[in-house]
Amino acid sequence: MEPFERYRPIIDDFEAFLAACERPLGSAVRVNTIKATPEQAMAALDVESVGYEQADWDPRVLRLETDSPGSTWASFHGFTHGQEEVSVIPPLVLDPEPGERVWDACAAPGSKATQLAALIDDRGTVVANDNNLGRLSALRFNAERLGATSLAVTNDDARNYSLQPFDFDEFDRALVDVPCSCEGTIRKNPDALDEWSMGHVRSIAGIQTGILRRAVQATRTGGTVVYSTCTFAPEENEAVVDRVLAREDCEVVPFDLALEHDSGLTEWDEETYDPSLAEAARIYPHQNDTGGFFVAKLEVTG
Numbered sequence: 001m002e003p004f005e006r007y008r009p010i011i012d013d014f015e016a017f018l019a020a021c022e023r024p025l026g027s028a029v030r031v032n033t034i035k036a037t038p039e040q041a042m043a044a045l046d047v048e049s050v051g052y053e054q055a056d057w058d059p060r061v062l063r064l065e066t067d068s069p070g071s072t073w074a075s076f077h078g079f080t081h082g083q084e085e086v087s088v089i090p091p092l093v094l095d096p097e098p099g100e101r102v103w104d105a106c107a108a109p110g111s112k113a114t115q116l117a118a119l120i121d122d123r124g125t126v127v128a129n130d131n132n133l134g135r136l137s138a139l140r141f142n143a144e145r146l147g148a149t150s151l152a153v154t155n156d157d158a159r160n161y162s163l164q165p166f167d168f169d170e171f172d173r174a175l176v177d178v179p180c181s182c183e184g185t186i187r188k189n190p191d192a193l194d195e196w197s198m199g200h201v202r203s204i205a206g207i208q209t210g211i212l213r214r215a216v217q218a219t220r221t222g223g224t225v226v227y228s229t230c231t232f233a234p235e236e237n238e239a240v241v242d243r244v245l246a247r248e249d250c251e252v253v254p255f256d257l258a259l260e261h262d263s264g265l266t267e268w269d270e271e272t273y274d275p276s277l278a279e280a281a282r283i284y285p286h287q288n289d290t291g292g293f294f295v296a297k298l299e300v301t302g
């Protein structure tokens with residue numbers, strides 16, 4: 001937990017934060033509305049005698065009383081998808097509509113890409129890209145199991161992504177769920193911090209900036225881009241968005257979030273960020289008994 005000490009000044013109840021980080025995370029699933037309603041998914045779990053509790057902030061999120069949410073009949077048949085509760089948030093903030101073209105820049109293994117397909121009622125196009133071919137196999141498997149037919153899969157570095165193969169040259173929306181130092185996954189993966197170093201945080205921030213810049217460029221004027229990480233490091237969160245605001249035509253916009261959260265930071269380590277970064281959300285494990293996440297919503301202005 002040593003890397004977390006530097007967050008003491010920015011987290012209100014820091015001891016509760018540390019204690020939550022040490023507790024294992026319970027299982028959660030997202031109901032795949034392409035194949036089932038929440039009621040149908042719950043009925044399937046009832047048949048198998050798998051206990052669950054519906055999240056109070058979204059009826060499509062179920063907290064499960066099993067350590068293997070992927071081994072249920074409901075999961076095999078694509079009624080549910082094992083997905084961490086906070087990981088459901090970025091696609092909801094992106095809020096795509098049926099018929100739209102949506103880019104998922106870093107999509108594997110496809111939890112959010114298949115959620116995006118469900119949010120557009122599987123009508124439109126979700127281009128699910130990842131630079132890791134092996135992880136794309138898992139995405140393809142998930143897309144098939146969940147019946148997401150609106151997905152197109154590409155295998156490129158998102159930083160210099162080309163839309164040339166498509167018959168359109170801009171997306172309506174883009175999700176930028178970047179690789180990160182994964183600090184917020186410590187409850188699911190106690191080894192998450194083993195490889196942590198400030199050098200890694202700084203180098204991955206460069207990759208994140210490149211991917212977010214490309215997403216803004218590839219999205220139409222008036223379109224929406226959501227940037228998310230599962231880490232607390234401001235260098236990978238507010239600092240990345242701040243750098244992109246200075247270089248690309250976009251602005252941070254507010255969004256509603258029913259879960260308890262903190263505002264984004266506007267200063268850190270002697271740096272100041274654009275005041276609009278306060279509209280971003282930092283979700284800490286002790287606030288809702290979940291993992292950690294950072295989410296910012298951008299509107300493309302030119």
Ligand SMILES: C[S@@+](CC[C@H](N)C(=O)[O-])C[C@H]1O[C@@H](n2cnc3c(N)ncnc32)[C@H](O)[C@@H]1O
Nearest residue numbers: 106107108109110111112131132157158177179
């Ligand atoms: C946080 S994970 C994405 C999780 C995914 N959005 C989901 O919900 O299932 C980050 C992904 O970014 C991919 N990645 C890393 N560098 C990339 C790059 N330069 N371009 C595209 N994808 C990249 C990794 O292979 C990894 O699958």
